[in-house]
Amino acid sequence: MSTTTTPATAPAPITASPARAADRTPRPAPEPIPFTRLLGVELTKMFDTRSGRWLTTSVAVTALIATAAVIAFAPDTALTFDTFGTAVGVPMAVLLPVLALLSVTSEYTQRSGLTTFTLVPHRHRVVRAKLVASVLVGIVGIAVALGTGAVGNLVGSSVAGVDTVWDVSAAQLGGLVLAYVLLMLVGFMLGVLIRNSPGAIVAYFVYNFVLSTLTMALAAYQPWFADLQPWVDFNAAQAPFFDGTFDATAWAHLAVTGSLWLVLPLAVGLWLVGRSEVK
Amino acid sequence: MIDVTALTRTYAGHRAVDDVTFTALPGRVTGFLGPNGAGKSTTMRVLVGLTPATSGSATVLGRRYADLPNPGREVGVLLDASAQHAGRTGLETLRIAARTMGLPARRADEMVERVSLTGPEARRRVKNYSLGMRQRLGIATALLGDPEVLILDEPANGLDPAGIRWMRDLLRGFADDGGTVLLSSHLLHEIEVVADDLVVIGQGRIVAQGSKAELLTAAGTLVRSPGVAALAQALEAEGVHVAPVGPDGLRVEADPDLVGRIALASATPLTELRAADGAGLEEMFLELTADTARESAPEGVAA
Numbered sequence: 001m002s003t004t005t006t007p008a009t010a011p012a013p014i015t016a017s018p019a020r021a022a023d024r025t026p027r028p029a030p031e032p033i034p035f036t037r038l039l040g041v042e043l044t045k046m047f048d049t050r051s052g053r054w055l056t057t058s059v060a061v062t063a064l065i066a067t068a069a070v071i072a073f074a075p076d077t078a079l080t081f082d083t084f085g086t087a088v089g090v091p092m093a094v095l096l097p098v099l100a101l102l103s104v105t106s107e108y109t110q111r112s113g114l115t116t117f118t119l120v121p122h123r124h125r126v127v128r129a130k131l132v133a134s135v136l137v138g139i140v141g142i143a144v145a146l147g148t149g150a151v152g153n154l155v156g157s158s159v160a161g162v163d164t165v166w167d168v169s170a171a172q173l174g175g176l177v178l179a180y181v182l183l184m185l186v187g188f189m190l191g192v193l194i195r196n197s198p199g200a201i202v203a204y205f206v207y208n209f210v211l212s213t214l215t216m217a218l219a220a221y222q223p224w225f226a227d228l229q230p231w232v233d234f235n236a237a238q239a240p241f242f243d244g245t246f247d248a249t250a251w252a253h254l255a256v257t258g259s260l261w262l263v264l265p266l267a268v269g270l271w272l273v274g275r276s277e278v279k
Numbered sequence: 280m281i282d283v284t285a286l287t288r289t290y291a292g293h294r295a296v297d298d299v300t301f302t303a304l305p306g307r308v309t310g311f312l313g314p315n316g317a318g319k320s321t322t323m324r325v326l327v328g329l330t331p332a333t334s335g336s337a338t339v340l341g342r343r344y345a346d347l348p349n350p351g352r353e354v355g356v357l358l359d360a361s362a363q364h365a366g367r368t369g370l371e372t373l374r375i376a377a378r379t380m381g382l383p384a385r386r387a388d389e390m391v392e393r394v395s396l397t398g399p400e401a402r403r404r405v406k407n408y409s410l411g412m413r414q415r416l417g418i419a420t421a422l423l424g425d426p427e428v429l430i431l432d433e434p435a436n437g438l439d440p441a442g443i444r445w446m447r448d449l450l451r452g453f454a455d456d457g458g459t460v461l462l463s464s465h466l467l468h469e470i471e472v473v474a475d476d477l478v479v480i481g482q483g484r485i486v487a488q489g490s491k492a493e494l495l496t497a498a499g500t501l502v503r504s505p506g507v508a509a510l511a512q513a514l515e516a517e518g519v520h521v522a523p524v525g526p527d528g529l530r531v532e533a534d535p536d537l538v539g540r541i542a543l544a545s546a547t548p549l550t551e552l553r554a555a556d557g558a559g560l561e562e563m564f565l566e567l568t569a570d571t572a573r574e575s576a577p578e579g580v581a582a
Contacts, residue, residue: 027427032348033379041379048375050366050404111362114329115372115420118356119379121328121345278329 033120038129046103046133055099062091063145067152071159079156080165085149085176089142093180094208096141097187098201100134104191104273105200113278127273131188138184142177172244179241182262189262192269195276207261208235234261280305281326281428281461286335288321295321297483298335303461303476305427308454310474310491311463312564318483319463320358323432326461327356339428351380354428355421360413360436365406369396369416372405373423380424390419395445410437418446428459435469447473467564479564495554500535503528503551504542513545514538530555 046052066087074083104127107113120126146168157164187204194200212235219229230236230249234257240246241254281303288296296318303309313319324330326337328344339347339354347353363372373387391401394415405413414437421429429450435443450473454460464470470477477494479487487494504510507527514521519541520532527550531538535552542549 027353029347030349030352031381033381037378037381041375044378045375048367048371049364052366106364110364110366111359112364112367114358114362115356115376116379117329118327118358119351119376121347121350277324 033125035125035129038120038125039132042103042126042129042133043136046099046137049106051102051106052099055095055102059092059095059141062095063088063148066091067148067156070152071156074156076160076162079153079160079162080167081149081153082167084152084156085146085168088148088152089145089176092141092145093183096137096180097183097204099137100130100184100187101191101200101204102197103130103134104188105195105197108195108278109197111279117278123273124270127192127270130191131185134184134188135181138180139177141184142180146173146176169244171246175241175244175246179238182238182241182258185262185266189266189269192273193265194269195273212236231256232260233257280340280459281309281430282336282338282341283322283326284336286322286325286337287333288318288325288330289333294483296325299480299483299485300335301478301485301488303428303459305459306454306457307475308450308460308462308473309476309478310470311461311478311480312467312470313463313465313480315465317465317480319465319480320432321483322480323358323430323461323463326430327354327358329358339430349380349424351376351424351426353424353426354430355424355426356429357414357417357421357431357434359432360410360417360434363405363408363413363416366404368402368404369408369412370401372416373401373419376420376423382423386423390423393422394419411439411442414438414442414446418449426458428461429453430461432463433465434462435464435466443469499555500531500533500538501528501551501553501555502531502535502538502542502549504547504549506547509545510542510547510549513541513547517541 047056067084070079070083070087107116116126117123153164153166186207190200190203190207194203212233215225215229215233215236219226219233230253237250237253237257240250246254283302284300286296286299287294299318299322301309311319311322321330322337325332326339326344327350337344344350344354350356367375370387370391373390374384377384377387391398396412396415396419400408400412405416408416414434418431418434421431431450435446438446450460450462454475462470462474471491474491476490477488478485501524502510503525504527507523507529511521511523511529514529514531514533517537519537521529524530535554539549539552542552
C-alpha cells in the first residue's frame with residue numbers, strides 16, 4: 001500500500017491538464033534564414049564591437065598619418081600613386097586580417113557563439129558568411145587604400161608642384177586585390193584553426209613576420225634551402241602580387257605554398273569548427 | 280512541446296547524460312532539477328543542437344532543433360547569460376539577434392523594455408553588466424522571436440529577489456498563454472514555486488519525474504495526533520512506512536487520504552493532517568540525489 005518516490009526506471013507519465021494549451025493555434029513554420037541576411041549580420045558584427053571599432057579607427061588613422069608623412073617627407077620623385085597606395089595599404093594589410101580572425105575567434109573567446117550557433121544551428125552557414133564577409137572587407141579595404149592613395153597623390157603632387165604620376169597598371173591592381181583577399185583568408189584560416197582570440201592573434205604575427213624572417217635567414221645561410229624557399233615560403237610567394245611583378249612561376253609558387261599554408265590548414269580548421277563543442 | 284527520448288551523451292567513457300527520457304508539455308512549466316554536474320546543461324545543449332547526442336533523440340515542436348528553419352522564431356534559448364560579447368552593447372546584441380531572425384530593429388527596443396533594462400543600460404557594453412543584467416539581456420534574446428518554447432538554463436542566477444519574482448511571473452504567463460517552458464535549476468525552491476512538472480536528474484540519470492502534485496504526494500503526509508503511538512501502529516499494520524516528527528507527529532509515506540482513512544478506522548483522533556509539501560519535496564530532492572550527490576560519492580564506492 002505504501003507509496004514511495006517514483007522509481008527511476010518507470011517514470012510517471014506527465015499528464016496534460018490545461019485546456020489553454022490547445023488554444024494556441026499552430027503557427028506556420030517561419031521562412032528559412034537566407035544567406036544574404038547572415039552575410040549582412042556577420043559584416044555588422046565585424047565592426048560593431050569595441051575591438052572592431054578600434055581596429056577600423058586604427059586603420060583610418062594610420063592611413064591619414066602615412067599619407068601625410070609621404071607628402072611631408074618623401075622626395076618629389078617618389079610622390080607617385082604607387083608610393084601613396086603602398087603607404088596606406090601596408091598598415092591596412094596588417095590590421096584588416098585581424099578583423100577576419102576575430103570574427104571567428106570572438107564566437108569562442110567571447111562565447112557569443114552560444115547564441116549565434118543556436119540561432120543558426122548550421123555552423124557552416126555562419127562560417128561561410130564570415131568567410132565571404134572577410135573577403136568583401138579585403139576587397140573594400142584595397143579599394144579604400146587605393147582611393148586614399150589617389151587623393152594623396154593628387155594633393156601631394158600639387159603641393160609639391162610636380163606632375164601627378166599614375167604608375168600602377170591594371171595587372172598590378174588585380175594582383176593587389178588578390179593579395180588582399182589572400183591576407184584576409186589567412187586571418188580567417190587562423191581564426192577557424194585556433195578559435196581563440198589571443199592565440200590566433202599571436203599565431204597571425206608569427207605567421208606573417210616571424211616565419212618569413214626565419215625562412216629568409218635560412219635561405220641566406222643554407223644554399224640548399226635558397227632554391228627551395230619560393231616553393232615553401234607563402235609570404236615570399238605573395239610579394240610579386242603586391243608589386244605587380246607576377247609571372248607564371250609566381251603563380252606556381254603561390255599555388256604550391258598556398259596549398260600548404262592556406263588551403264590545408266583552412267580545411268582542417270573548417271572541419272574542427274564543425275566538430276568542436278561551443279562552450 | 281519538447282520530447283527527449285533515451286538520450287545519452289558520453290564523454291570519453293563518462294556518461295554525462297544516461298538514457299534520459301522526458302516530455303515538456305505546452306501550457307506547463309517543466310522544472311529540470313538536479314545538483315551541479317548532473318547533466319542538466321548537457322541535456323539542454325543536445326536539445327538545441329550544440330552538442331551531438333551519442334544516442335537517443337531530442338525534438339522540439341516535433342522536429343530536431345537543427346531542422347527548424349529559423350529556430351529563434353520558435354524556440355527561445357538561454358543557456359548561459361555570461362556568454363555574450365563583452366565589447367558589444369546590450370541593445371546591439373539584441374539588434375544582431377533580431378536581424379538574424381528577420382525581425383525589425385524596433386523589436387530589440389521593445390525587448391529592452393520588456394525585461395526592464397533602462398535605456399542607458401541597454402547602450403552600455405555587456406562587459407559592464409552585472410550577472411542579473413546579463414540574465415535580463417539573455418531573457419530578452421530568448422523572447423525576441425516570440426517563440427512557442429523556452430529553454431532556460433539557470434535563468435534565476437544572479438537575479439535579485441524582485442528579479443526572481445519577475446522571472447517567475449514571466450514564465451508563468453508564458454506557459455499560461457500555451458507556451459512550453461523547460462527551466463533548469465539546482466535550487467529546489469526556485470523551481471518548486473513555478474513548475475507544474477518536475478524532472479529530477481542525478482549523475483546523468485532521471486531519478487524522479489511527474490507533476491509537482493504527484494511528487495508532493497510521493498513526498499508523504501504529515502500527521503499529528505494525541506494518540507501518536509496507536510496511530511503509528513495502525514499505519515504500520517497497513518504496511519505504511521512512518522517516521523516520527525516531534526513528540527506527537529508522524530511523517531507518513533502515503534497520501535493524506537489514506538492516512539485519514541486508517542486513522543478513522545482505528546478511531547484515532549487527529550490534530551493535523553496535511554501533505555508534507557515544501558519541506559517534504561526538499562527532503563525528497565536530497566534523498567533522491569543522495570546516492571548521486573558529490574558529497575557522498577567518495578566513500579563506500581566499490582571499484
